[in-house]
Amino acid sequence: MKLKSTILFTILISSSTFAQDWFSAQKVTQHISILAADSLGGRATGSKFEEKAANYIIKQLKSNGIQPKGENGTWLQQFDFSAGLHGTGGRTGKANNVIGFLDNKAKYTIVIGAHYDHLGDGADGHSLDGHPEGKIHNGADDNASGVAGVIELARYFSQNNEKEAFNFLFICFSGEELGLLGSVYFCEHPTIDISNINCMINMDMIGRLPKENASLAVSGTGTAAPFEKLVKSFENGALKITTDSAGVGPSDHTSFYNKGIPVLHFFSGTHADYHKPSDDIEKINAQGEEVILLIIAGLIEQLPKDEKLAFLKTRNPSMGTSAKFKVTLGIMPSYANTDNGLKVEAVLDGKAAMKAGMKDGDIITQIGDYPVKEIQTYMEALGKFNKGDKTKVKLIRDKEVMVLEVEF
Numbered sequence: 001m002k003l004k005s006t007i008l009f010t011i012l013i014s015s016s017t018f019a020q021d022w023f024s025a026q027k028v029t030q031h032i033s034i035l036a037a038d039s040l041g042g043r044a045t046g047s048k049f050e051e052k053a054a055n056y057i058i059k060q061l062k063s064n065g066i067q068p069k070g071e072n073g074t075w076l077q078q079f080d081f082s083a084g085l086h087g088t089g090g091r092t093g094k095a096n097n098v099i100g101f102l103d104n105k106a107k108y109t110i111v112i113g114a115h116y117d118h119l120g121d122g123a124d125g126h127s128l129d130g131h132p133e134g135k136i137h138n139g140a141d142d143n144a145s146g147v148a149g150v151i152e153l154a155r156y157f158s159q160n161n162e163k164e165a166f167n168f169l170f171i172c173f174s175g176e177e178l179g180l181l182g183s184v185y186f187c188e189h190p191t192i193d194i195s196n197i198n199c200m201i202n203m204d205m206i207g208r209l210p211k212e213n214a215s216l217a218v219s220g221t222g223t224a225a226p227f228e229k230l231v232k233s234f235e236n237g238a239l240k241i242t243t244d245s246a247g248v249g250p251s252d253h254t255s256f257y258n259k260g261i262p263v264l265h266f267f268s269g270t271h272a273d274y275h276k277p278s279d280d281i282e283k284i285n286a287q288g289e290e291v292i293l294l295i296i297a298g299l300i301e302q303l304p305k306d307e308k309l310a311f312l313k314t315r316n317p318s319m320g321t322s323a324k325f326k327v328t329l330g331i332m333p334s335y336a337n338t339d340n341g342l343k344v345e346a347v348l349d350g351k352a353a354m355k356a357g358m359k360d361g362d363i364i365t366q367i368g369d370y371p372v373k374e375i376q377t378y379m380e381a382l383g384k385f386n387k388g389d390k391t392k393v394k395l396i397r398d399k400e401v402m403v404l405e406v407e408f
């Protein structure tokens with residue numbers, strides 16, 4: 001079956017009751033509700049909970065006719081990890097990537113991946129909660145949503161009776177939250193010939209597509225010539241797609257980019273529950289995820305056949321690293337395309353913005369002398385300041401203009 005993509009998106013977005021043939025919000029919800037349940041304890045790297053999550057993923061892949069492609073004929077690829085923060089002697093142990101293969105007897109293989117680990121009870125120091133200890137971080141969006149995507153794409157491509165022009169390697173990575181450990185390990189110890197990988201599709205946080213003014217972020221579009229145009233072709237009246245050419249970003253696709261493989265990362269946006277115990281199933285937009293999966297499948301079907309994508313190096317990202325900036329405000333910015341200011345999705349605990357009294361939902365319109373229209377002008381404005389500088393931030397809260405004093 002081929003996807004009549006554009007028509008389907010329009011229907012899907014305009015009518016929530018439309019039942020699409022393949023990607024069902026119900027299945028997406030089922031996977032996320034299991035992976036992000038309290039009984040899975042937040043899936044900390046190397047924990048018994050992560051093992052439970054791996055078993056669920058394996059069961060799902062198996063039932064869809066996917067073959068194991070880990071080490072020694074198993075589904076798993078084991079690696080050592082250390083969760084210690086700067087030599088403070090944290091947890092160490094062994095964790096596992098889960099790897100399955102769909103052999104279409106094609107020359108090249110597309111990797112479809114998502115990390116399945118999360119923050120457990122917050123003990124490893126990556127939580128943004130003020131007092132995370134002992135609270136289960138379910139990670140429904142980050143990244144049970146991406147794992148559900150891997151499972152559903154495996155189901156789609158294995159049941160697709162029109163054989164694809166590519167093989168598929170489905171990987172659920174562990175150790176992402178501790179620093180892309182699983183994907184780095186896979187790229188150093190690939191279980192297939194890495195030179196036959198056509199591209200890597202990463203899904204990290206695809207469960208929170210806004211229900212209104214929906215905007216999907218896709219990065220890596222500069223890593224192969226056809227990507228930008230192809231990705232943009234899925235944009236329509238109901239869904240904006242913002243692209244970023246950079247192949248380096250804060251998730252597992254970076255490990256593949258660093259090996260010279262074209263990559264795309266799909267991301268439905270930041271939110272106030274990011275890396276907090278409140279990233280729960282109730283807030284997932286499963287219908288929105290359905291649309292994202294439809295786009296990914298449609299995009300794969302339109303890639304050039306029988307030839308390998310040529311890898312392109314991209315500029316370093318303007319986001320995701322702090323190297324370019326001497327200061328941070330300490331907020332999670334919205335990536336939505338606006339022209340009237342930058343929306344603050346979440347104010348991070350203990351940083352400059354919080355100290356200045358900034359709140360979730362504020363819309364920043366000016367920093368010092370620099371007007372802020374969206375993410376780009378926001379980043380440019382931040383680049384003008386040094387540590388210790390004091391300035392005024394103009395913002396809109398509940399339709400009222402306010403000015404806050406910020407010290408970087």
Ligand SMILES: [Zn+2]
Nearest residue numbers: 142143204205
């Ligand atoms: Zn993530």
